[in-house]
Amino acid sequence: xxxxxxxxxxxxxxxxxxxxxxxxxxxxxxxxxxxxxxxxxxxxxxxxxxxxxxxxxxxxxxxxxxxxxxxxxxxxxxxxxxxxxxxxxxxxxxxxxxxxxxxxxxxxxxxxxxxxxxxxxxxxxxxxxxxxxxxxxxxxxxxxxxxxxxxxxxxxxxxxxxxxxxxxxxxxxxxxxxxxxxxxxxxxxxxxxxxxxxxxxxxxxxxxxxxxxxxxxxxxxxxxxxxxxxxxxxxxxxxxxxxxxxxxxxxxxxxxxxxxxxxxxxx
Amino acid sequence: xxxxxxxxxxxxxxxxxxxxxxxxxxxxxxxxxxxxxxxxxxxxxxxxxxxxxxxxxxxxxxxxxxxxxxxxxxxxxxxxxxxxxxxxxxxxxxxxxxxxxxxxxxxxxxxxxxxxxxxxxxxxxxxxxxxxxxxxxxxxxxxxxxxxxxxxxxxxxxxxxxxxxxxxxxxxxxxxxxxxxxxxxxxxxxxxxxxxxxxxxxxxxxxxxxxxxxxxxxxxxxxxxxxxxxxxxxxxxxxxxxxxxxxxxxx
Numbered sequence: 001x002x003x004x005x006x007x008x009x010x011x012x013x014x015x016x017x018x019x020x021x022x023x024x025x026x027x028x029x030x031x032x033x034x035x036x037x038x039x040x041x042x043x044x045x046x047x048x049x050x051x052x053x054x055x056x057x058x059x060x061x062x063x064x065x066x067x068x069x070x071x072x073x074x075x076x077x078x079x080x081x082x083x084x085x086x087x088x089x090x091x092x093x094x095x096x097x098x099x100x101x102x103x104x105x106x107x108x109x110x111x112x113x114x115x116x117x118x119x120x121x122x123x124x125x126x127x128x129x130x131x132x133x134x135x136x137x138x139x140x141x142x143x144x145x146x147x148x149x150x151x152x153x154x155x156x157x158x159x160x161x162x163x164x165x166x167x168x169x170x171x172x173x174x175x176x177x178x179x180x181x182x183x184x185x186x187x188x189x190x191x192x193x194x195x196x197x198x199x200x201x202x203x204x205x206x207x208x209x210x211x212x213x214x215x216x217x218x219x220x221x222x223x224x225x226x227x228x229x230x231x232x233x234x235x236x237x238x239x240x241x242x243x244x245x246x247x248x249x250x251x252x253x254x255x256x257x258x259x260x261x262x263x264x265x266x267x
Numbered sequence: 268x269x270x271x272x273x274x275x276x277x278x279x280x281x282x283x284x285x286x287x288x289x290x291x292x293x294x295x296x297x298x299x300x301x302x303x304x305x306x307x308x309x310x311x312x313x314x315x316x317x318x319x320x321x322x323x324x325x326x327x328x329x330x331x332x333x334x335x336x337x338x339x340x341x342x343x344x345x346x347x348x349x350x351x352x353x354x355x356x357x358x359x360x361x362x363x364x365x366x367x368x369x370x371x372x373x374x375x376x377x378x379x380x381x382x383x384x385x386x387x388x389x390x391x392x393x394x395x396x397x398x399x400x401x402x403x404x405x406x407x408x409x410x411x412x413x414x415x416x417x418x419x420x421x422x423x424x425x426x427x428x429x430x431x432x433x434x435x436x437x438x439x440x441x442x443x444x445x446x447x448x449x450x451x452x453x454x455x456x457x458x459x460x461x462x463x464x465x466x467x468x469x470x471x472x473x474x475x476x477x478x479x480x481x482x483x484x485x486x487x488x489x490x491x492x493x494x495x496x497x498x499x500x501x502x503x504x505x506x507x508x509x510x511x512x513x514x515x516x517x518x
Contacts, residue, residue, distance in 0.1 A: 014307045014308065015306070015307060015308035015309025015310065016306075016307055016308075016309045017309075018309055019305070019309040105345075105346065106346075106347060109479065112346075112347035113347075114292075114347060115348065200335060200336070200343075202334060210298055210425070213425065213427030213428055213430065213431050214427055214430045214431050214434055215300075215427065216300075216430070216450065216452075216453075216454040216459070217301060217304065217450050217451070218450075218454055219300065219301060219304070219306060219313075219507075220300050220305070220306055220312075221307030222307070223454050223456075225434055225458075226431045226434055226435065228431065
């Protein structure tokens with residue numbers, strides 16, 4: 001590697017690399033959107049599981065136990081495909097002539113739903129949300145049960161309504177117990193964003209693979225051998241940076257959540 | 268049910284651009300030089316791209332390219348993710364069962380072997396070696412049929428990943444299109460070599476379409492025949508494959 005500094009600057013800022021840098025947005029969007037969905041599904045799942053109505057409780061328990069056991073890769077390819085075909089099936093009911101197109105999918109061209117990067121990104125985020133929502137639900141449900149009973153009884157003794165107890169005392173104190181578990185879920189979710197290339201998205205992992213693989217074609221740019229290690233190293237550093245920033249953010253949130261809670265601040 | 272249909276209709280309207288008869292999507296891999304690849308500027312380039320742009324100009328179709336993985340390129344065509352495959356795809360009877368092809372825009376060419384310069388592999392007599400091909404290519408099928416006994420076969424998702432494993436010594440020889448191998452060997456700075464031994468597989472490269480799209484097929488075939496007759500296709504082949512001796516289509 002005796003190339004000059006100028007060579008590296010121009011190589012690392014050519015169009016192929018700019019495309020790759022731009023693709024980092026997919027990872028960030030999938031993580032943030034997936035995280036938001038996971039929190040939503042998590043709160044929903046925990047609410048179902050702690051519900052006093054047996055059917056809802058069963059539903060919450062099934063969601064939490066079943067989805068946690070399915071490999072995220074499998075769910076990641078299953079959910080978007082199943083959802084796409086379900087939508088196409090529904091459109092086909094009205095758009096397609098009856099009985100046409102045996103053995104082909106979609107049954108007729110009118111029923112085809114085209115999925116581009118944007119749609120796949122949304123479906124990927126929902127998939128991440130469903131999978132990690134199950135873990136989040138378990139964490140939140142555990143945290144709700146960890147709030148000392150005495151706190152809730154004291155709140156009731158002050159004459160608070162059930163809703164006031166829930167919102168002002170129960171959920172307010174729950175965060176301190178949930179945050180360590182939530183931070184685990186978040187980091188697992190970030191790692192799972194490396195699966196985006198399974199959904200036809202040219203994400204950072206696929207991009208690194210394409211850029212780093214040996215190139216012996218004059219027209220495709222700089223001729224080089226196997227440089228994949230360099231690109232994988234860059235991804236490694238990116239994920240470490242994201243982890244570091246996440247830890248900082250969770251530390252700040254924990255400080256915020258435990259204000260006025262001397263018991264929690266000690267831990 | 269009515270409500271579901273309405274929701275689905277809104278979803279489709281939001282997510283997809285309105286179906287325009289004049290707009291088609293073309294699926295390509297973008298990782299197989301000099302057929303289709305992403306150039307240093309970050310744009311798709313290669314023979315497949317140039318040929319399709321020429322045909323789109325002649326037919327007045329509005330074409331956009333979609334980059335997609337090679338191993339699922341046919342199922343994704345049939346699923347409607349794009350309307351045409353232009354990815355250096357050889358016309359074979361097996362593929363014809365799943366999709367239709369236009370006439371060829373590149374004539375049949377031999378497949379060759381690529382090895383490290385220091386290798387002592389004899390392509391005419393392959394035994395006890397590790398042979399690499401790209402998954403789902405005609406070479407993959409050929410190797411499975413002819414080299415499976417006595418050798419180890421390995422398939423790779425992209426051609427460049429096979430090349431990386433050849434350089435690292437994980438495989439002994441790559442079986443691929445001669446045009447791809449010639450390009451790689453010529454630019455390897457003496458690290459790679461090929462041999463005179465070649466095998467004839469495949470029947471020319473064409474664009475793939477869904478079985479149902481016969482109207483589009485006729486349109487593209489008509490434009491392709493004209494482009495072949497006036498020498499445009501020959502000029503494009505010469506531009507991307509300096510080593511292939513034309514003209515192929517102009518008498």
